[in-house]
Amino acid sequence: MSTLAPTSETLPEVSASPATPTDFTASAGDLAVITATGKFPAGSIVAEEGLDQTTWIVRRDVLFDLARELKTNPATQYDMLLDLGGVDYPDRDERFEAVYHLLSLPRNARLRLKVPLREDDAAVPSLIPIWKGIDWFELELWDMFGIRIDGHPKQRRILCHEGFQGHPLRKDYDAARRWILTEDKMYKPDFKLPEGGDDLFERMAINIGPSHPAMHGTFRLMAIMDGETIAASEVEIGYLHRCFEKMSETHTWNQVIPYTDRLNYCSSFINNVGYCKTVEKLLNVEVPPRAVWARTILSEFSRIMDHCVCNGTTLVDTGGLTNFWYLFQPREEIYGLLESCCGARLTVSYGRIGGLSQDLPPDFMERSRRLLEMIPPFVEDAEKLVNKNRIWIDRSVGISAITGEEAVNWGWTGPCLRASGVAYDVRRAHPYDLYDTLDWEVPVLYGGDVYDRFRIRMMEIRESLKIIKQLLDRGMPDGPYIVDDPHVALPPKEACYTQMEAMIYHFKLIMDGIQVPAGETYQMVEGANGELGFYIISDGSGKPYRIKVRPPCFPIFSTFPRLINGASLSDAIATLGGLNVIAGELER
Amino acid sequence: MTAEPIARTPTPRPPGRPMLKEPHPTDLKPYRPGLAERLYLPLLGGLMVTLKHFLRNLFNPSSRYTIEYPEQRRDYSHRFRGHHILTTRPDGSVRCVACFLCAQACPAECIHIEAGEHQDVNIEKYPVVYEIDMLRCVFCGYCVDACPEEAIIMSNNYDMAYFNREQSIVGKSDLMKPYTFDEERLGYRPRFPEEDAKRARMRRDAFDLVTAAKEAQAREEQKSAH
Numbered sequence: 001m002s003t004l005a006p007t008s009e010t011l012p013e014v015s016a017s018p019a020t021p022t023d024f025t026a027s028a029g030d031l032a033v034i035t036a037t038g039k040f041p042a043g044s045i046v047a048e049e050g051l052d053q054t055t056w057i058v059r060r061d062v063l064f065d066l067a068r069e070l071k072t073n074p075a076t077q078y079d080m081l082l083d084l085g086g087v088d089y090p091d092r093d094e095r096f097e098a099v100y101h102l103l104s105l106p107r108n109a110r111l112r113l114k115v116p117l118r119e120d121d122a123a124v125p126s127l128i129p130i131w132k133g134i135d136w137f138e139l140e141l142w143d144m145f146g147i148r149i150d151g152h153p154k155q156r157r158i159l160c161h162e163g164f165q166g167h168p169l170r171k172d173y174d175a176a177r178r179w180i181l182t183e184d185k186m187y188k189p190d191f192k193l194p195e196g197g198d199d200l201f202e203r204m205a206i207n208i209g210p211s212h213p214a215m216h217g218t219f220r221l222m223a224i225m226d227g228e229t230i231a232a233s234e235v236e237i238g239y240l241h242r243c244f245e246k247m248s249e250t251h252t253w254n255q256v257i258p259y260t261d262r263l264n265y266c267s268s269f270i271n272n273v274g275y276c277k278t279v280e281k282l283l284n285v286e287v288p289p290r291a292v293w294a295r296t297i298l299s300e301f302s303r304i305m306d307h308c309v310c311n312g313t314t315l316v317d318t319g320g321l322t323n324f325w326y327l328f329q330p331r332e333e334i335y336g337l338l339e340s341c342c343g344a345r346l347t348v349s350y351g352r353i354g355g356l357s358q359d360l361p362p363d364f365m366e367r368s369r370r371l372l373e374m375i376p377p378f379v380e381d382a383e384k385l386v387n388k389n390r391i392w393i394d395r396s397v398g399i400s401a402i403t404g405e406e407a408v409n410w411g412w413t414g415p416c417l418r419a420s421g422v423a424y425d426v427r428r429a430h431p432y433d434l435y436d437t438l439d440w441e442v443p444v445l446y447g448g449d450v451y452d453r454f455r456i457r458m459m460e461i462r463e464s465l466k467i468i469k470q471l472l473d474r475g476m477p478d479g480p481y482i483v484d485d486p487h488v489a490l491p492p493k494e495a496c497y498t499q500m501e502a503m504i505y506h507f508k509l510i511m512d513g514i515q516v517p518a519g520e521t522y523q524m525v526e527g528a529n530g531e532l533g534f535y536i537i538s539d540g541s542g543k544p545y546r547i548k549v550r551p552p553c554f555p556i557f558s559t560f561p562r563l564i565n566g567a568s569l570s571d572a573i574a575t576l577g578g579l580n581v582i583a584g585e586l587e588r
Numbered sequence: 589m590t591a592e593p594i595a596r597t598p599t600p601r602p603p604g605r606p607m608l609k610e611p612h613p614t615d616l617k618p619y620r621p622g623l624a625e626r627l628y629l630p631l632l633g634g635l636m637v638t639l640k641h642f643l644r645n646l647f648n649p650s651s652r653y654t655i656e657y658p659e660q661r662r663d664y665s666h667r668f669r670g671h672h673i674l675t676t677r678p679d680g681s682v683r684c685v686a687c688f689l690c691a692q693a694c695p696a697e698c699i700h701i702e703a704g705e706h707q708d709v710n711i712e713k714y715p716v717v718y719e720i721d722m723l724r725c726v727f728c729g730y731c732v733d734a735c736p737e738e739a740i741i742m743s744n745n746y747d748m749a750y751f752n753r754e755q756s757i758v759g760k761s762d763l764m765k766p767y768t769f770d771e772e773r774l775g776y777r778p779r780f781p782e783e784d785a786k787r788a789r790m791r792r793d794a795f796d797l798v799t800a801a802k803e804a805q806a807r808e809e810q811k812s813a814h
Contacts (some may be wrong), residue, residue, distance in 0.1 A: 259695070361667070388625045393625060
């Protein structure tokens, strides 16, 4: 039975499960502010009502000025561009829609801009002069939808290869279509070399990757070396592009979950949570407390794992192999815990819409507590080896440093941004699950270099351990692990064998999938690399109409050439490790 | 279905209030190493760490974390999602009734079934062909969740190596191999609210061919004795 006794006088009670709904109201008055400037003709900006967050439909010709106004106006201060994606509505007169998600860090406000575009004139102005981080998002928009970017310095395909024809996320593109890349069509970079490079004799083109152990996945770095320093560089991505967003459109809502495992595969459970939360928001489903509790704990364990991988591999790349062993042992054991919960170590697929795929194992508490004791010694050992080690300090302090202001302009989130002195964390800014009931800190450092990115991850591991410890002390909530709603979750197998009704629900749910009502929403979680957002549109057909993932790596990695130009090649490798770029998430 | 209410501090920030205490920094304050660090002294502490690990591993091999695969294997839970098993009825025939739910639920579209009519009218259908393409399979366990007959479950066998793609398409006979009915090797199976006892019984009913055969034999003997 539920005991409703207050636990403390100072803590007011809030109903158990869904966490505080994300606060999207801060941007409500912005339209009045913008129209009051008088710069925009009437009708060029129209608010769209009834959505989860403030949404404006913007005419294309005012987009650029509006964007600049939104960024520079002290009353709005939208200093970060989170995401840019397209949507295709073949039946509409204005077939395409470019959707911009903006975030104002100082005001903690979010805004969505939609720009409808006709098919015969599908083009948007480039917003690179306003937010540098939009660069690759714009290229992606061109690649996926064929929407031209006016004024983009280098319009090219980014995720698909050069031999690709058509634009895959258009609705009339067949998902099974394949194209072969021939050698003559391969992408050839044209570098803008800095002026005055008279000593051409010293220059050498160097190519690292796509298959190179230091490239952490499959990226290709092309650099022009001027002696030891990189004079110009460019990265080519897309080797791991699966067009997950297109494939989701051909699957039912629950079938997308195994795909989300493969986004950031170092912390796949966080992706599960992010996706499930977004769909739950569309469905308006309340997740049982037990599942919320487990999700919070396992997300934090996944974060620890991800940070261990990142720091371990960074140190390997700079020559510290021993740390790799010390930091990978916690990861192994956390994988063991996840495996005991769901049966897989890497691609867990543990989350389900409405809860979890199965109950926590009986020894979950014990194992988690053992992990809590086991992880800190390894982290301490790794820190003792490098934290004050001059060899590592020389390799990392001041390398690829970026100020907080510039990082925000490039759209950075997560540990890399916090290493540059901006204390933005989704768990604190827009608390979800149980994070606002816990006592933890958002660590911040001000160096903005490889060293501080390393240290901030170590600090975050400690904070995550703190979170887990508090949750374990609070005890495992009783009750179901998935919502008791036969339209969302499969009925228990036992009921399925014995009751006709449950059997019918079982068949319906598997044959037709969850029927998510029409609508659209954006929900984010703090992934291991930063804000992991899902912008999902449903048309009520049983399959997602459009899923746009806001991958935290994507804007971070687009900064890479800017970070390494002028540095030495070995610094570039250390930088790449410190950014923790995960190809699965970057290229989707 | 009880749920303890969770005490929650109200969100400390009313909407619109600034979240960040300070403006975005425009300058960098990198870490400044102290004198000891510049003299490489903390390196000695680091060497002590590696020495400690070295000595411990040398004199206490049981504390090592490495596993001598394949002689030694990591312990996996009974939820491990490995090679599939098609379960059988006590008479040894396949339990699957070719309802196609697993093929429908599979996100990788790796299950191929061809249904045939069963001689027993109570069963109606059975799979003439049941193939899983192990190279396509992502081992998500959705087929197990989908099966209304407990006909497909998973083992904790992860040794799946093939010389060519044809071999990777595993048919009914391979999926029904008797060794996989070893209780120790079972992996992901249907879920029940009451875990163990009931589950173990159901499992026994479903898989223990030897016991079933012995029981049947005993019944026969009893009958003939009467």
